[in-house]
Amino acid sequence: MTFRKITSTEDLRRISKEIRENVLISLAEAGSGHTGGSLGLADIFTTLYFNILNHDPDNPDWEDRDRLILSIGHVAPVHYATLAIAGYFPKEELLTLRKLGSRLQGHPGREHGLPGLELSAGSLGQGLSVAVGMALSGKMDNKKWRVYSIHGDGELQEGSIWEAAMSASNYKLNNLISIIDRNDLQIDGKTSDVMQLEPLADKWKSFGWNVLECNGHDHSDIIEKINQAKECKGKPTVIIAKTIMGKGVKSIENNHLWHGKTPLKQQLKDFLIQLEID
Amino acid sequence: MQKFKNKGDKPTKEGFGEGVVVIGEMNQNVIGLGADITASVGMNLFAKNFQERFFSFGIAEQNCVGVAAGLALSGKIPVFSTYGVFAALRTTDQLRISVCYNDLHVIIGGAHAGISVGPDGATHQALEDIAVMRVLPNMTVLSPCDATQTRLAVIAALEQVNGPVYIRFGRAAVPDFTFPEMEFKVGKSQLLFEGNELTIIVTGHLVWEALQAAYLLKGQGIDSRVINMHTIKPIDEQAIIKAARETGAIITAEEHQIYGGLGGAVAEVVAKNYPVPMEFIGMDDSFGESGKPEELLNKYKMTSEFIIEKAKKIIKRKLII
Numbered sequence: 001m002t003f004r005k006i007t008s009t010e011d012l013r014r015i016s017k018e019i020r021e022n023v024l025i026s027l028a029e030a031g032s033g034h035t036g037g038s039l040g041l042a043d044i045f046t047t048l049y050f051n052i053l054n055h056d057p058d059n060p061d062w063e064d065r066d067r068l069i070l071s072i073g074h075v076a077p078v079h080y081a082t083l084a085i086a087g088y089f090p091k092e093e094l095l096t097l098r099k100l101g102s103r104l105q106g107h108p109g110r111e112h113g114l115p116g117l118e119l120s121a122g123s124l125g126q127g128l129s130v131a132v133g134m135a136l137s138g139k140m141d142n143k144k145w146r147v148y149s150i151h152g153d154g155e156l157q158e159g160s161i162w163e164a165a166m167s168a169s170n171y172k173l174n175n176l177i178s179i180i181d182r183n184d185l186q187i188d189g190k191t192s193d194v195m196q197l198e199p200l201a202d203k204w205k206s207f208g209w210n211v212l213e214c215n216g217h218d219h220s221d222i223i224e225k226i227n228q229a230k231e232c233k234g235k236p237t238v239i240i241a242k243t244i245m246g247k248g249v250k251s252i253e254n255n256h257l258w259h260g261k262t263p264l265k266q267q268l269k270d271f272l273i274q275l276e277i278d
Numbered sequence: 279m280q281k282f283k284n285k286g287d288k289p290t291k292e293g294f295g296e297g298v299v300v301i302g303e304m305n306q307n308v309i310g311l312g313a314d315i316t317a318s319v320g321m322n323l324f325a326k327n328f329q330e331r332f333f334s335f336g337i338a339e340q341n342c343v344g345v346a347a348g349l350a351l352s353g354k355i356p357v358f359s360t361y362g363v364f365a366a367l368r369t370t371d372q373l374r375i376s377v378c379y380n381d382l383h384v385i386i387g388g389a390h391a392g393i394s395v396g397p398d399g400a401t402h403q404a405l406e407d408i409a410v411m412r413v414l415p416n417m418t419v420l421s422p423c424d425a426t427q428t429r430l431a432v433i434a435a436l437e438q439v440n441g442p443v444y445i446r447f448g449r450a451a452v453p454d455f456t457f458p459e460m461e462f463k464v465g466k467s468q469l470l471f472e473g474n475e476l477t478i479i480v481t482g483h484l485v486w487e488a489l490q491a492a493y494l495l496k497g498q499g500i501d502s503r504v505i506n507m508h509t510i511k512p513i514d515e516q517a518i519i520k521a522a523r524e525t526g527a528i529i530t531a532e533e534h535q536i537y538g539g540l541g542g543a544v545a546e547v548v549a550k551n552y553p554v555p556m557e558f559i560g561m562d563d564s565f566g567e568s569g570k571p572e573e574l575l576n577k578y579k580m581t582s583e584f585i586i587e588k589a590k591k592i593i594k595r596k597l598i599i
Contacts, residue, residue, distance in 0.1 A: 069348075109379065110380060111379070111381065118351065119347075119351065119376070119380060120375065120379045120380045121375065121376070122375065123371050123374075123375045125340075126344050126347075126371070126372055126375060126376045127344075128344070129340070129341045129342075129343070129344020129345050129347070129348065129372070129376070130344050130345070130347045130348040130351065130376055131348060132341070132344070132345050132348060133344065133345035133346060133347060133348020133349040133350075133351070133352070133356075134348040134349070134351060134352050135348075136333065136345065136348070136349065137348065137349050137352035137353070137354050138352065140309075140330075140331075140354075159340075160338075160340040160341055160344065160372070163335075163336075163338035163340060163341035164341045164344065164345075166336070166338070166341075167335050167336075167338070167341055167345065171333070
C-alpha cells in the first residue's frame with residue numbers, strides 16, 4: 001500500500017501554503033523555534049510527501065517505505081506540519097510543539113512516539129552518515145526503497161558530512177538522494193561570510209556524486225530533478241535546491257535573523273495574510 | 279573458593295575478535311564496520327570470514343558511528359570497533375545523538391583500553407572511555423577481565439542487550455584464567471574470591487592482579503573479597519551494597535581514570551546506600567606515557583603489590599571509624 005500521489009502543481013502549491021500556515025501557527029504558539037528554514041523547505045517537503053515518497057501514514061513502519069532522514073532537526077516544524085497534513089497524526093497536535101509532554105520535541109525525538117519520524121536528530125552533520133547506513137542496508141538486501149536526506153547548506157561546514165559523502169560514492173549508493181537547502185544563510189549571517197562553501201557543486205562532483213540543481217520553490221522542477229536522480233546509475237545524487245529563507249512571508253524573507261526566531265502572536269495574523277498574497 | 283590459574287597469556291583483543299566471529303555465525307544481520315585499523319581492534323577475523331558483511335570506511339570514525347545507526351535503523355546489528363580513545367571521544371556526539379538517543383542496538387568495541395597499551399603512549403591509551411560511555415543514557419558498558427570473558431561479553435552484547443553497548447578490551451597479552459562455562463550475565467558481577475574484611479571491586483585486566491593480591495593477603499591473615507565488575511553499566515548495585523555491609527571497606531581498581539570510572543561508579547552506589555571507607559586504584563587525573571605494560575602498571579600503582587598496600591591502609595581506616 002502507498003500514499004496517493006498528487007501531481008497537480010496547483011494542488012501542491014495549496015498544500016505548501018497549508019504547511020506554511022501550520023508552521024507559523026505552531027511556532028507562534030510555541031514561542032521559540034526555527035521559522036526561516038521551516039518556511040524555506042515547505043515546497044520541498046510538500047513535493048516529497050505528496051508526490052515522491054512511497055509511504056503510508058496508516059502504516060508508518062511499512063517495511064518497503066522510502067526513508068526520509070532530516071539531518072537538520074531544527075526545521076522540525078515543517079516536518080511536523082507535513083506529517084500532520086499527510087495524516088500521520090491530528091493537526092491539532094501541532095499546537096503542542098516544544099511543550100512539556102509533547103510528541104513534537106524541539107528537535108525530533110523518536111522516543112516520544114510521534115509516528116513518521118525515521119531519526120532523532122539535531123546535532124548537525126550526522127544525518128548523511130545515517131542515510132548512508134540505511135542505503136547500504138537497502139543495497140545489501142536488494143530493496144527497492146530509497147533514502148532521501150535533507151541538509152542545510154551551513155551544515156555542510158561540518159567535516160563528518162564529507163566523510164559520509166566519500167563513503168556514499170565509494171559504495172555506489174544510487175539509492176540515496178540528498179537535498180541541500182541552499183539559502184546561503186545561517187545563524188551568524190550569509191554562509192559565504194561565515195565560511196565559504198562555493199564552488200559547492202564542484203565539491204560534491206569531486207567527491208564522486210551526481211550533482212543536480214533545482215529551484216527549491218518550484219514543485220515541478222523538484223519533481224523533475226528527483227526523477228532524474230532516480231535514473232542515475234552507480235552514484236548517489238545530491239540536489240542543490242536554491243531556496244529563500246522565510247519564503248512566503250515577504251517581510252522576513254532572506255533575513256538570517258529569522259533563522260531561530262518565531263512570530264509573536266500579534267504578528268501571526270499579518271504573516272498569514274502575507275502568505276495569502278504570496 | 280576456586281583458585282584461578284593462568285591458562286596462558288592472551289590479549290583480550292583476541293577474545294573480542296573471536297566473539298565477533300561467533301555472533302556473525304549466530305546472526306546473519308551482524309555487520310562489521312572498519313576504520314582502517316582492522317587487525318589491531320580485533321575485526322580482521324570477521325572481515326575475512328564474512329567479506330560480504332564487512333564494510334571498510336577508512337579513517338573516519340564519526341561516519342562509522344552514524345552509518346552504524348543507519349544500519350541499525352534498518353534491522354542490522356552493526357559492530358564497529360576502533361581504539362577506545364576514538365570510540366569514546368572522537369565519536370561521542372554521534373554516539374550520543376544518532377545511537378543512544380535513538381536507542382539502537384549497535385555494538386562498539388573499544389580497543390587499546392588502559393595504561394597497559396604500553397609504548398604507544400598517552401595518545402592511544404584509553405583512560406577516559408568508561409567515564410564517557412557510562413554517562414550516555416541507554417548505553418551498556420562492558421569491561422571483561424580476560425580473553426575468554428571478552429568472547430563471552432561479545433555474545434552477551436548480541437543476546438542480552440537491545441540497545442547501544444560498549445565493550446572495552448586491551449592490547450597486551452594478559453593472563454587468561456576464566457572459564458567459558460562461567461556465565462556472563464550483563465549487569466551481574468562475579469564473586470571470584472570470598473572474604474569478609476574488605477572487598478576489592480575490580481574491572482578489566484586488573485582482575486588478575488586483584489586475585490593475586492587476595493591470595494597473598496589470605497596468607498597474611500587478611501580475608502578479602504574480589505568482585506569482577508565486568509559490567510560497569512548497569513552496575514550491580516546489590517553486590518556493591520552487600521559488600522559494603524558485610525566487609526565494611528571497598529577498594530576499586532581499574533586501568534582508567536578514577537574520576538568517572540569504576541571507582542566513581544561504585545562510590546555513587548556506596549555513598550547513596552551504605553557509606554563505608556573506600557580506596558581507589560587507577561589513573562589519578564593524569565595522562566599515561568610510553569613504556570612496557572608492566573613498567574607502566576607499576577609506575578601508576580596498579581599491580582597486586584599496590585592493591586595489598588591499599589588493603590592494609592583501608593583496614594586501618596575501618597578501625598579508626
